Amino acid sequence: MHRDRSGSHMRCVTDHAGGGIQSPVGPPGATAARQAAQAWRRQFAADASHELRTPVAGLRVELEEALMHPEQTDLRELVTRALKSVNRLESIVSDLLTLARVQAVKTEECEDFDLSELVGREVLRRSDRLPVRLQLMSGVIVRAVPLQIVRVLTALLDNAQQHATYGVRVEVDDDDGHAELVVIDDGEGVAEADRERIFEQFTRTDSARSRDRGGSGLGLAIAREIALAHRGSLDVRETASGGACFTLRLPSWPDRGGKAAGLGQDAGERPPARPR
Structure with a gap:
Protein backbone atom coordinates (compact mmCIF):
# COMPACT_ATOMS: atom_id res chain seq x y z
CA MET A 1 0.00 0.00 0.00
CA HIS A 2 1.33 3.41 -0.97
CA ARG A 3 0.23 6.84 0.16
CA ASP A 4 0.45 9.96 -2.00
CA ARG A 5 1.44 13.41 -0.71
CA SER A 6 -2.14 14.32 0.09
CA GLY A 7 -2.41 11.33 2.42
CA SER A 8 -4.89 9.38 0.30
CA HIS A 9 -4.31 5.71 -0.41
CA MET A 10 -3.12 4.53 -3.80
CA ARG A 11 -3.40 0.81 -4.52
CA CYS A 12 -0.83 -0.78 -6.84
CA VAL A 13 -0.77 -4.18 -8.51
CA THR A 14 2.40 -6.27 -8.49
CA ASP A 15 3.40 -8.04 -11.68
CA HIS A 16 4.38 -11.40 -10.17
CA ALA A 17 5.68 -12.76 -13.46
CA GLY A 18 8.21 -10.00 -13.94
CA GLY A 19 8.53 -8.73 -10.42
CA GLY A 20 7.70 -5.18 -11.57
CA ILE A 21 4.97 -2.79 -10.51
CA GLN A 22 2.21 -1.82 -12.88
CA SER A 23 0.46 1.53 -13.03
CA PRO A 24 -2.00 2.48 -10.26
CA VAL A 25 -5.45 0.97 -10.48
CA GLY A 26 -8.24 3.52 -10.68
CA PRO A 27 -11.93 3.18 -9.78
CA PRO A 28 -13.70 0.20 -11.41
CA GLY A 29 -15.86 2.51 -13.54
CA ALA A 30 -12.84 4.35 -14.94
CA THR A 31 -11.12 1.06 -15.71
CA ALA A 32 -14.18 -0.26 -17.56
CA ALA A 33 -14.48 2.97 -19.56
CA ARG A 34 -10.80 2.86 -20.44
CA GLN A 35 -11.07 -0.76 -21.58
CA ALA A 36 -14.16 0.03 -23.65
CA ALA A 37 -12.36 2.96 -25.30
CA GLN A 38 -9.36 0.76 -26.07
CA ALA A 39 -11.61 -1.94 -27.54
CA TRP A 40 -13.37 0.69 -29.69
CA ARG A 41 -10.05 2.01 -30.97
CA ARG A 42 -8.83 -1.48 -31.82
CA GLN A 43 -12.06 -2.31 -33.66
CA PHE A 44 -12.03 1.00 -35.50
CA ALA A 45 -8.40 0.51 -36.55
CA ALA A 46 -9.22 -3.00 -37.80
CA ASP A 47 -12.28 -1.79 -39.74
CA ALA A 48 -10.39 1.16 -41.25
CA SER A 49 -7.51 -1.10 -42.26
CA HIS A 50 -9.91 -3.48 -43.96
CA GLU A 51 -11.61 -0.67 -45.85
CA LEU A 52 -8.26 0.71 -47.00
CA ARG A 53 -6.88 -2.68 -47.99
CA THR A 54 -9.77 -3.46 -50.33
CA PRO A 55 -9.10 -0.75 -52.96
CA VAL A 56 -5.33 -1.17 -52.51
CA ALA A 57 -5.62 -4.91 -53.23
CA GLY A 58 -7.75 -4.24 -56.31
CA LEU A 59 -5.28 -1.67 -57.57
CA ARG A 60 -2.35 -4.05 -57.05
CA VAL A 61 -4.06 -6.84 -59.01
CA GLU A 62 -4.80 -4.49 -61.91
CA LEU A 63 -1.20 -3.24 -62.10
CA GLU A 64 0.37 -6.66 -61.72
CA GLU A 65 -1.82 -8.06 -64.51
CA ALA A 66 -0.81 -5.17 -66.76
CA LEU A 67 2.85 -5.73 -65.97
CA MET A 68 2.64 -9.45 -66.73
CA HIS A 69 0.62 -9.04 -69.94
CA PRO A 70 1.36 -5.58 -71.36
CA GLU A 71 0.36 -6.61 -74.89
CA GLN A 72 -3.14 -7.49 -73.65
CA THR A 73 -3.59 -4.33 -71.61
CA ASP A 74 -5.74 -1.42 -72.68
CA LEU A 75 -3.84 1.45 -71.06
CA ARG A 76 -6.78 3.85 -71.03
CA GLU A 77 -9.08 1.28 -69.43
CA LEU A 78 -6.41 0.38 -66.85
CA VAL A 79 -5.83 3.99 -65.85
CA THR A 80 -9.60 4.58 -65.56
CA ARG A 81 -10.04 1.63 -63.19
CA ARG A 101 -11.36 16.37 -36.16
CA VAL A 102 -15.08 16.73 -35.45
CA GLN A 103 -15.16 15.01 -32.07
CA ALA A 104 -14.22 18.26 -30.31
CA VAL A 105 -15.70 21.54 -31.50
CA LYS A 106 -13.58 24.61 -30.65
CA THR A 107 -15.56 27.59 -29.38
CA GLU A 108 -13.67 30.02 -31.59
CA GLU A 109 -14.76 28.12 -34.71
CA CYS A 110 -18.47 28.56 -33.93
CA GLU A 111 -20.63 31.27 -35.48
CA ASP A 112 -24.19 32.48 -35.01
CA PHE A 113 -26.20 31.95 -38.20
CA ASP A 114 -29.70 31.34 -39.52
CA LEU A 115 -29.99 27.61 -40.16
CA SER A 116 -32.67 28.11 -42.82
CA GLU A 117 -30.47 30.50 -44.80
CA LEU A 118 -27.59 28.04 -44.76
CA VAL A 119 -29.81 25.10 -45.77
CA GLY A 120 -31.54 27.02 -48.57
CA ARG A 121 -28.24 28.24 -49.98
CA GLU A 122 -26.61 24.80 -49.93
CA VAL A 123 -29.59 23.01 -51.49
CA LEU A 124 -29.68 25.48 -54.39
CA ARG A 125 -26.00 24.80 -55.07
CA ARG A 126 -26.61 21.11 -55.66
CA SER A 127 -27.53 19.31 -58.86
CA ASP A 128 -29.61 16.38 -57.65
CA ARG A 129 -31.36 13.69 -59.67
CA LEU A 130 -34.64 14.27 -57.81
CA PRO A 131 -36.31 17.53 -56.73
CA VAL A 132 -35.90 18.83 -53.18
CA ARG A 133 -38.87 20.58 -51.58
CA LEU A 134 -37.98 23.12 -48.90
CA GLN A 135 -40.07 24.11 -45.91
CA VAL A 152 -24.26 16.92 -42.06
CA LEU A 153 -26.73 18.34 -44.59
CA THR A 154 -24.67 16.97 -47.48
CA ALA A 155 -24.54 13.49 -45.94
CA LEU A 156 -28.30 13.45 -45.33
CA LEU A 157 -29.17 14.77 -48.78
CA ASP A 158 -26.80 12.35 -50.52
CA ASN A 159 -28.37 9.51 -48.57
CA ALA A 160 -31.92 10.67 -49.33
CA GLN A 161 -31.21 11.13 -53.04
CA GLN A 162 -29.75 7.65 -53.21
CA HIS A 163 -32.87 6.01 -51.75
CA HIS A 178 -34.00 23.31 -30.31
CA ALA A 179 -33.38 23.92 -33.99
CA GLU A 180 -34.47 20.98 -36.13
CA LEU A 181 -33.20 20.10 -39.57
CA VAL A 182 -35.31 17.30 -41.07
CA VAL A 183 -34.54 15.42 -44.29
CA ILE A 184 -37.29 13.12 -45.58
CA ASP A 185 -37.26 10.73 -48.52
CA ASP A 186 -39.96 8.51 -49.99
CA GLY A 187 -37.74 5.43 -50.35
CA GLU A 188 -37.79 2.09 -48.57
CA GLY A 189 -37.04 3.47 -45.11
CA PHE A 199 -24.55 5.58 -37.70
CA GLU A 200 -21.65 3.27 -36.86
CA GLN A 201 -18.41 3.43 -38.84
CA PHE A 202 -18.29 1.14 -41.89
CA THR A 203 -21.56 -0.58 -40.94
CA ARG A 204 -23.24 -2.50 -43.74
CA THR A 205 -26.97 -3.17 -43.67
CA ASP A 206 -29.27 -4.94 -46.09
CA SER A 207 -30.52 -1.61 -47.40
CA ALA A 208 -26.98 -0.19 -47.53
CA ARG A 209 -28.31 3.00 -45.91
CA SER A 210 -24.96 3.49 -44.16
CA ARG A 211 -22.90 3.30 -47.33
CA ASP A 212 -23.21 5.73 -50.21
CA ARG A 213 -22.51 3.85 -53.40
CA GLY A 214 -18.84 4.50 -54.11
CA GLY A 215 -18.43 6.43 -50.85
CA SER A 216 -16.39 5.69 -47.77
CA GLY A 217 -19.16 4.30 -45.57
CA LEU A 218 -18.51 7.05 -43.02
CA GLY A 219 -20.99 9.74 -44.09
CA LEU A 220 -23.69 9.06 -41.49
CA ALA A 221 -21.13 8.26 -38.79
CA ILE A 222 -19.47 11.65 -39.32
CA ALA A 223 -22.87 13.38 -39.34
CA ARG A 224 -23.75 11.80 -35.97
CA GLU A 225 -20.36 12.80 -34.49
CA ILE A 226 -20.85 16.39 -35.64
CA ALA A 227 -24.28 16.48 -34.00
CA LEU A 228 -22.89 15.15 -30.70
CA ALA A 229 -19.94 17.57 -30.80
CA HIS A 230 -22.47 20.43 -31.02
CA ARG A 231 -24.44 19.09 -28.03
CA GLY A 232 -27.15 17.90 -30.38
CA SER A 233 -28.49 14.65 -31.77
CA LEU A 234 -29.11 12.91 -35.08
CA ASP A 235 -31.70 10.16 -35.37
CA VAL A 236 -33.81 8.42 -37.97
CA ARG A 237 -37.39 7.19 -37.88
CA GLU A 238 -39.97 5.92 -40.34
CA THR A 239 -42.52 8.24 -41.91
CA ALA A 240 -46.22 7.47 -42.17
CA SER A 241 -45.74 6.34 -45.78
CA GLY A 242 -42.71 4.18 -45.00
CA GLY A 243 -39.80 6.39 -46.04
CA ALA A 244 -36.91 7.61 -43.89
CA CYS A 245 -36.94 10.79 -41.80
CA PHE A 246 -33.57 11.97 -40.46
CA THR A 247 -33.69 14.68 -37.79
CA LEU A 248 -30.77 16.82 -36.64
CA ARG A 249 -31.48 18.66 -33.40
CA LEU A 250 -29.23 21.48 -32.19
CA PRO A 251 -29.59 23.88 -29.27
CA SER A 252 -31.07 27.06 -30.75
CA TRP A 253 -29.60 30.45 -30.00
CA PRO A 254 -31.85 33.12 -28.36
CA ASP A 255 -35.04 33.59 -30.40
CA ARG A 256 -34.79 36.45 -32.85
CA GLY A 257 -38.33 36.59 -34.07
CA GLY A 258 -38.53 33.62 -36.42
CA LYS A 259 -41.44 33.16 -38.75
CA ALA A 260 -42.43 30.62 -41.35
CA ALA A 261 -40.86 31.30 -44.75
CA GLY A 262 -40.10 29.51 -47.97
CA LEU A 263 -43.03 27.10 -47.59
CA GLY A 264 -43.53 24.95 -50.64
CA GLN A 265 -40.36 26.26 -52.30
CA ASP A 266 -38.90 23.83 -54.84
CA ALA A 267 -35.22 23.40 -55.56
CA GLY A 268 -36.09 21.14 -58.49
CA GLU A 269 -38.55 21.26 -61.36
CA ARG A 270 -41.34 19.27 -59.77
CA PRO A 271 -42.47 18.44 -56.21
CA PRO A 272 -42.32 14.93 -54.75
CA ALA A 273 -45.15 12.79 -56.06
CA ARG A 274 -45.98 11.50 -52.60
CA PRO A 275 -45.55 14.36 -50.12
CA ARG A 276 -46.01 13.59 -46.43
Whole structure:
Protein backbone atom coordinates (compact mmCIF):
# COMPACT_ATOMS: atom_id res chain seq x y z
CA MET A 1 0.00 0.00 0.00
CA HIS A 2 1.33 3.41 -0.97
CA ARG A 3 0.23 6.84 0.16
CA ASP A 4 0.45 9.96 -2.00
CA ARG A 5 1.44 13.41 -0.71
CA SER A 6 -2.14 14.32 0.09
CA GLY A 7 -2.41 11.33 2.42
CA SER A 8 -4.89 9.38 0.30
CA HIS A 9 -4.31 5.71 -0.41
CA MET A 10 -3.12 4.53 -3.80
CA ARG A 11 -3.40 0.81 -4.52
CA CYS A 12 -0.83 -0.78 -6.84
CA VAL A 13 -0.77 -4.18 -8.51
CA THR A 14 2.40 -6.27 -8.49
CA ASP A 15 3.40 -8.04 -11.68
CA HIS A 16 4.38 -11.40 -10.17
CA ALA A 17 5.68 -12.76 -13.46
CA GLY A 18 8.21 -10.00 -13.94
CA GLY A 19 8.53 -8.73 -10.42
CA GLY A 20 7.70 -5.18 -11.57
CA ILE A 21 4.97 -2.79 -10.51
CA GLN A 22 2.21 -1.82 -12.88
CA SER A 23 0.46 1.53 -13.03
CA PRO A 24 -2.00 2.48 -10.26
CA VAL A 25 -5.45 0.97 -10.48
CA GLY A 26 -8.24 3.52 -10.68
CA PRO A 27 -11.93 3.18 -9.78
CA PRO A 28 -13.70 0.20 -11.41
CA GLY A 29 -15.86 2.51 -13.54
CA ALA A 30 -12.84 4.35 -14.94
CA THR A 31 -11.12 1.06 -15.71
CA ALA A 32 -14.18 -0.26 -17.56
CA ALA A 33 -14.48 2.97 -19.56
CA ARG A 34 -10.80 2.86 -20.44
CA GLN A 35 -11.07 -0.76 -21.58
CA ALA A 36 -14.16 0.03 -23.65
CA ALA A 37 -12.36 2.96 -25.30
CA GLN A 38 -9.36 0.76 -26.07
CA ALA A 39 -11.61 -1.94 -27.54
CA TRP A 40 -13.37 0.69 -29.69
CA ARG A 41 -10.05 2.01 -30.97
CA ARG A 42 -8.83 -1.48 -31.82
CA GLN A 43 -12.06 -2.31 -33.66
CA PHE A 44 -12.03 1.00 -35.50
CA ALA A 45 -8.40 0.51 -36.55
CA ALA A 46 -9.22 -3.00 -37.80
CA ASP A 47 -12.28 -1.79 -39.74
CA ALA A 48 -10.39 1.16 -41.25
CA SER A 49 -7.51 -1.10 -42.26
CA HIS A 50 -9.91 -3.48 -43.96
CA GLU A 51 -11.61 -0.67 -45.85
CA LEU A 52 -8.26 0.71 -47.00
CA ARG A 53 -6.88 -2.68 -47.99
CA THR A 54 -9.77 -3.46 -50.33
CA PRO A 55 -9.10 -0.75 -52.96
CA VAL A 56 -5.33 -1.17 -52.51
CA ALA A 57 -5.62 -4.91 -53.23
CA GLY A 58 -7.75 -4.24 -56.31
CA LEU A 59 -5.28 -1.67 -57.57
CA ARG A 60 -2.35 -4.05 -57.05
CA VAL A 61 -4.06 -6.84 -59.01
CA GLU A 62 -4.80 -4.49 -61.91
CA LEU A 63 -1.20 -3.24 -62.10
CA GLU A 64 0.37 -6.66 -61.72
CA GLU A 65 -1.82 -8.06 -64.51
CA ALA A 66 -0.81 -5.17 -66.76
CA LEU A 67 2.85 -5.73 -65.97
CA MET A 68 2.64 -9.45 -66.73
CA HIS A 69 0.62 -9.04 -69.94
CA PRO A 70 1.36 -5.58 -71.36
CA GLU A 71 0.36 -6.61 -74.89
CA GLN A 72 -3.14 -7.49 -73.65
CA THR A 73 -3.59 -4.33 -71.61
CA ASP A 74 -5.74 -1.42 -72.68
CA LEU A 75 -3.84 1.45 -71.06
CA ARG A 76 -6.78 3.85 -71.03
CA GLU A 77 -9.08 1.28 -69.43
CA LEU A 78 -6.41 0.38 -66.85
CA VAL A 79 -5.83 3.99 -65.85
CA THR A 80 -9.60 4.58 -65.56
CA ARG A 81 -10.04 1.63 -63.19
CA ALA A 82 -6.95 2.61 -61.22
CA LEU A 83 -8.24 6.14 -60.76
CA LYS A 84 -11.51 4.78 -59.37
CA SER A 85 -9.54 2.89 -56.71
CA VAL A 86 -7.48 6.00 -55.95
CA ASN A 87 -10.64 8.10 -55.61
CA ARG A 88 -12.07 5.60 -53.14
CA LEU A 89 -8.85 5.65 -51.11
CA GLU A 90 -8.89 9.45 -51.03
CA SER A 91 -12.51 9.42 -49.90
CA ILE A 92 -11.81 7.01 -47.05
CA VAL A 93 -8.69 8.86 -45.86
CA SER A 94 -10.44 12.24 -46.05
CA ASP A 95 -13.41 10.97 -44.04
CA LEU A 96 -11.16 9.34 -41.44
CA LEU A 97 -9.38 12.67 -40.92
CA THR A 98 -12.73 14.48 -40.71
CA LEU A 99 -14.00 11.98 -38.14
CA ALA A 100 -10.91 12.59 -36.01
CA ARG A 101 -11.36 16.37 -36.16
CA VAL A 102 -15.08 16.73 -35.45
CA GLN A 103 -15.16 15.01 -32.07
CA ALA A 104 -14.22 18.26 -30.31
CA VAL A 105 -15.70 21.54 -31.50
CA LYS A 106 -13.58 24.61 -30.65
CA THR A 107 -15.56 27.59 -29.38
CA GLU A 108 -13.67 30.02 -31.59
CA GLU A 109 -14.76 28.12 -34.71
CA CYS A 110 -18.47 28.56 -33.93
CA GLU A 111 -20.63 31.27 -35.48
CA ASP A 112 -24.19 32.48 -35.01
CA PHE A 113 -26.20 31.95 -38.20
CA ASP A 114 -29.70 31.34 -39.52
CA LEU A 115 -29.99 27.61 -40.16
CA SER A 116 -32.67 28.11 -42.82
CA GLU A 117 -30.47 30.50 -44.80
CA LEU A 118 -27.59 28.04 -44.76
CA VAL A 119 -29.81 25.10 -45.77
CA GLY A 120 -31.54 27.02 -48.57
CA ARG A 121 -28.24 28.24 -49.98
CA GLU A 122 -26.61 24.80 -49.93
CA VAL A 123 -29.59 23.01 -51.49
CA LEU A 124 -29.68 25.48 -54.39
CA ARG A 125 -26.00 24.80 -55.07
CA ARG A 126 -26.61 21.11 -55.66
CA SER A 127 -27.53 19.31 -58.86
CA ASP A 128 -29.61 16.38 -57.65
CA ARG A 129 -31.36 13.69 -59.67
CA LEU A 130 -34.64 14.27 -57.81
CA PRO A 131 -36.31 17.53 -56.73
CA VAL A 132 -35.90 18.83 -53.18
CA ARG A 133 -38.87 20.58 -51.58
CA LEU A 134 -37.98 23.12 -48.90
CA GLN A 135 -40.07 24.11 -45.91
CA LEU A 136 -37.94 26.54 -43.92
CA MET A 137 -38.63 28.75 -40.92
CA SER A 138 -36.55 31.93 -40.89
CA GLY A 139 -34.88 33.17 -37.72
CA VAL A 140 -33.88 29.74 -36.42
CA ILE A 141 -30.49 30.79 -35.09
CA VAL A 142 -27.84 28.27 -34.05
CA ARG A 143 -24.29 28.64 -32.79
CA ALA A 144 -22.18 26.09 -34.61
CA VAL A 145 -19.38 25.51 -37.11
CA PRO A 146 -21.08 26.25 -40.46
CA LEU A 147 -18.87 23.93 -42.54
CA GLN A 148 -19.63 21.04 -40.24
CA ILE A 149 -23.38 21.61 -40.41
CA VAL A 150 -23.05 21.73 -44.20
CA ARG A 151 -21.28 18.36 -43.96
CA VAL A 152 -24.26 16.92 -42.06
CA LEU A 153 -26.73 18.34 -44.59
CA THR A 154 -24.67 16.97 -47.48
CA ALA A 155 -24.54 13.49 -45.94
CA LEU A 156 -28.30 13.45 -45.33
CA LEU A 157 -29.17 14.77 -48.78
CA ASP A 158 -26.80 12.35 -50.52
CA ASN A 159 -28.37 9.51 -48.57
CA ALA A 160 -31.92 10.67 -49.33
CA GLN A 161 -31.21 11.13 -53.04
CA GLN A 162 -29.75 7.65 -53.21
CA HIS A 163 -32.87 6.01 -51.75
CA ALA A 164 -35.76 8.30 -52.75
CA THR A 165 -38.22 7.34 -55.46
CA TYR A 166 -39.83 10.64 -56.45
CA GLY A 167 -38.36 13.39 -54.30
CA VAL A 168 -36.92 14.67 -51.03
CA ARG A 169 -38.25 17.16 -48.51
CA VAL A 170 -36.10 19.33 -46.23
CA GLU A 171 -37.52 21.21 -43.27
CA VAL A 172 -36.07 23.63 -40.71
CA ASP A 173 -38.11 24.45 -37.63
CA ASP A 174 -37.75 25.48 -33.99
CA ASP A 175 -39.02 23.02 -31.40
CA ASP A 176 -38.94 23.83 -27.70
CA GLY A 177 -35.57 25.57 -27.70
CA HIS A 178 -34.00 23.31 -30.31
CA ALA A 179 -33.38 23.92 -33.99
CA GLU A 180 -34.47 20.98 -36.13
CA LEU A 181 -33.20 20.10 -39.57
CA VAL A 182 -35.31 17.30 -41.07
CA VAL A 183 -34.54 15.42 -44.29
CA ILE A 184 -37.29 13.12 -45.58
CA ASP A 185 -37.26 10.73 -48.52
CA ASP A 186 -39.96 8.51 -49.99
CA GLY A 187 -37.74 5.43 -50.35
CA GLU A 188 -37.79 2.09 -48.57
CA GLY A 189 -37.04 3.47 -45.11
CA VAL A 190 -34.70 2.02 -42.49
CA ALA A 191 -35.50 -1.18 -40.61
CA GLU A 192 -35.97 -0.59 -36.90
CA ALA A 193 -33.09 -2.94 -36.06
CA ASP A 194 -30.74 -0.83 -38.20
CA ARG A 195 -31.68 2.64 -36.97
CA GLU A 196 -28.67 2.91 -34.69
CA ARG A 197 -26.31 0.65 -36.62
CA ILE A 198 -26.34 2.87 -39.70
CA PHE A 199 -24.55 5.58 -37.70
CA GLU A 200 -21.65 3.27 -36.86
CA GLN A 201 -18.41 3.43 -38.84
CA PHE A 202 -18.29 1.14 -41.89
CA THR A 203 -21.56 -0.58 -40.94
CA ARG A 204 -23.24 -2.50 -43.74
CA THR A 205 -26.97 -3.17 -43.67
CA ASP A 206 -29.27 -4.94 -46.09
CA SER A 207 -30.52 -1.61 -47.40
CA ALA A 208 -26.98 -0.19 -47.53
CA ARG A 209 -28.31 3.00 -45.91
CA SER A 210 -24.96 3.49 -44.16
CA ARG A 211 -22.90 3.30 -47.33
CA ASP A 212 -23.21 5.73 -50.21
CA ARG A 213 -22.51 3.85 -53.40
CA GLY A 214 -18.84 4.50 -54.11
CA GLY A 215 -18.43 6.43 -50.85
CA SER A 216 -16.39 5.69 -47.77
CA GLY A 217 -19.16 4.30 -45.57
CA LEU A 218 -18.51 7.05 -43.02
CA GLY A 219 -20.99 9.74 -44.09
CA LEU A 220 -23.69 9.06 -41.49
CA ALA A 221 -21.13 8.26 -38.79
CA ILE A 222 -19.47 11.65 -39.32
CA ALA A 223 -22.87 13.38 -39.34
CA ARG A 224 -23.75 11.80 -35.97
CA GLU A 225 -20.36 12.80 -34.49
CA ILE A 226 -20.85 16.39 -35.64
CA ALA A 227 -24.28 16.48 -34.00
CA LEU A 228 -22.89 15.15 -30.70
CA ALA A 229 -19.94 17.57 -30.80
CA HIS A 230 -22.47 20.43 -31.02
CA ARG A 231 -24.44 19.09 -28.03
CA GLY A 232 -27.15 17.90 -30.38
CA SER A 233 -28.49 14.65 -31.77
CA LEU A 234 -29.11 12.91 -35.08
CA ASP A 235 -31.70 10.16 -35.37
CA VAL A 236 -33.81 8.42 -37.97
CA ARG A 237 -37.39 7.19 -37.88
CA GLU A 238 -39.97 5.92 -40.34
CA THR A 239 -42.52 8.24 -41.91
CA ALA A 240 -46.22 7.47 -42.17
CA SER A 241 -45.74 6.34 -45.78
CA GLY A 242 -42.71 4.18 -45.00
CA GLY A 243 -39.80 6.39 -46.04
CA ALA A 244 -36.91 7.61 -43.89
CA CYS A 245 -36.94 10.79 -41.80
CA PHE A 246 -33.57 11.97 -40.46
CA THR A 247 -33.69 14.68 -37.79
CA LEU A 248 -30.77 16.82 -36.64
CA ARG A 249 -31.48 18.66 -33.40
CA LEU A 250 -29.23 21.48 -32.19
CA PRO A 251 -29.59 23.88 -29.27
CA SER A 252 -31.07 27.06 -30.75
CA TRP A 253 -29.60 30.45 -30.00
CA PRO A 254 -31.85 33.12 -28.36
CA ASP A 255 -35.04 33.59 -30.40
CA ARG A 256 -34.79 36.45 -32.85
CA GLY A 257 -38.33 36.59 -34.07
CA GLY A 258 -38.53 33.62 -36.42
CA LYS A 259 -41.44 33.16 -38.75
CA ALA A 260 -42.43 30.62 -41.35
CA ALA A 261 -40.86 31.30 -44.75
CA GLY A 262 -40.10 29.51 -47.97
CA LEU A 263 -43.03 27.10 -47.59
CA GLY A 264 -43.53 24.95 -50.64
CA GLN A 265 -40.36 26.26 -52.30
CA ASP A 266 -38.90 23.83 -54.84
CA ALA A 267 -35.22 23.40 -55.56
CA GLY A 268 -36.09 21.14 -58.49
CA GLU A 269 -38.55 21.26 -61.36
CA ARG A 270 -41.34 19.27 -59.77
CA PRO A 271 -42.47 18.44 -56.21
CA PRO A 272 -42.32 14.93 -54.75
CA ALA A 273 -45.15 12.79 -56.06
CA ARG A 274 -45.98 11.50 -52.60
CA PRO A 275 -45.55 14.36 -50.12
CA ARG A 276 -46.01 13.59 -46.43
